[in-house]
Amino acid sequence: MNETEGQAELLAVDAEYLWHPWSPSRVSPDTLVAVSGEGCEVTDADGRTYLDAKSSGFNATLGYACRPVVDAIAAQVAKLMTYDMGEGANIPAIRLAQRIGELAGPALTRTFFCNSGSEAMEAAIRIARFYQAVLGSPERGLVVSLHNGYHGATMAGAATAGAPSPISDEFTPNGFVTVPGPEEGIGALKGFLTDHGRRTAAVLVEPVQSRGAYVMPEDYLRGVRELCDEHGILLVLDEVTTGFGRTGLMFGYQHAGVQPDILATSKGLAAGYISLGAVTTTQHVFEVFDSNKKMAGFVHGHTHSGHATACAAGLAVIDHIESEQLLANTRARGEQLLAALEPLRELARVTDIRGRGLMIAVEMDRSRRAAQVRKLMRDNGVLVRRTGKNVVLAPPLILTAAEADRISRELLSAAEKAALIEY
Known part of the structure; x- marks a missing residue:
């Protein structure tokens, strides 16, 4: 395996041979090719590191490289x-x-x-x-x-x-x-x-x-x-x-x-x-x-x-x-995120904020707006899930207070920017 190949080279091979689940048949050019991870962070083939606020597919609950x-x-x-x-x-x-x-x-x-x-x-x-x-x-x-x-x-x-x-x-x-x-x-x-x-x-x-x-x-x-x-x-x-x-x-x-x-x-x-x-x-x-x-x-x-x-x-x-007392940490970080996201209720484009523990959704008025929030957050190094009109957070249970603060800041900023777009 060639560890020096970047996103573009790998996606070219991907487009020729791989059939992705839950995705269009043709791979998107902005598909993230993950090569490594540690804690709540994952790094792509171009060396860029992201805070994974969706735990891969909600399943990386202990983060990456848990020894x-x-x-x-x-x-x-x-x-x-x-x-x-x-x-x-x-x-x-x-x-x-x-x-x-x-x-x-x-x-x-x-x-x-x-x-x-x-x-x-x-x-x-x-x-x-x-x-x-x-x-x-x-x-x-x-x-x-x-x-x-x-x-x-x-x-x-x-x-x-x-x-x-x-x-x-x-x-x-x-x-x-x-x-x-x-x-x-x-x-x-x-x-x-x-x-x-x-x-x-x-x-x-x-x-x-x-x-x-x-x-x-x-x-x-x-x-x-x-x-x-x-x-x-x-x-x-x-x-x-x-x-x-x-x-x-x-x-x-x-x-x-x-x-x-x-x-x-x-x-x-x-x-x-x-x-x-x-x-x-x-x-x-x-x-x-x-x-x-x-x-x-x-x-x-x-x-x-x-x-x-x-x-x-x-x-x-x-x-x-x-x-590691991760149940208590999950409750604490979930409460922190929900409290930090409360100002979003003032945005007319946000229709609901809900969740329990580290499974939280911010619902937008349109699917396209939720997709824009997801894109803006990824551009700033935070990965979230978008399902329909919902921007879903499901970070690892090991999430720190500082990481939760970063997620909420980026989501607030992205939602405010996306709210200005007319569809």
Whole structure:
């Protein structure tokens, strides 16, 4: 590999050979080619360093080059990179499942490992449908999600997005329904379940929606839990983005004091150092599968389920979150950012500011204006995510007060400049 090539040379090769996810088929000339990172900063192929206020794809929760995680991965690779979980086991997978159960408990006890958040949600949906079938209700196949939710890019995940959606199309499967979320109160979901509860397997909710940092009100989440209990429906909480510290608690649902029947996690579990996802269920859900002698458990899996090196990384990530008191830091830095961004409410072009922990969105009046804010911030060395009309901040949990101050200053400046543009 030629380490001396710059952005232009690498993007020329990129344009000829690489197919990017979530992007136009043709690579943009301003695509950032990352070559190294340390802490909350990432450096491109031309040597320019940026403050990454979006944690790569929300997954670099411990920043870059976190030595304890790097060392854990290297040590496990040297010892045993992995071993088949279908006919065997490995120590990191056993210990990580135990650790997740201790953190997520008391009811959530059983963890199934996969490789990504999309895979985790696919497995969660299959578990929910199989669960109802094993209990004698195969007609309970509907999966209900909320408007503006995002639950992955597999066929099932795309189907939960509803229509119109850029990831939902004529190829997505049937049996998925979206209903209005808390913006219309609990009534929309209650009404749907009153009419269709006997055909419903599960309700999917993100404690903070990843598309625009919409925070589920705590009373709404408790109401969803009550409705699921009333109708015999499984509550699936999608914490692919929020799990392992993003909201300032280990899991987002802990703010509301509820527990799901099925929990999906991924991004923060291995903090971007290696691919890893997990589905954690209650003991009751596990025992329903265990009691079905015909199926002999959950017939689903992947070659790399419970990958030993990935699980070793997950253990190191959890250790680092706890030893460095990153949950408290996340709460403090999130409060700092939200307070610093309050002056933006005076801008007519800003329609909302919201968030929890280090997942914050500033909503503009137009998508083009949000895109302009993103560009201006990048020009000044700060990377943020733009989703629709939202400028989303999701920096690493290790963010310092000085770095948070820089992010807020650049966002204030960029929003003020973008507000002057007439579209």
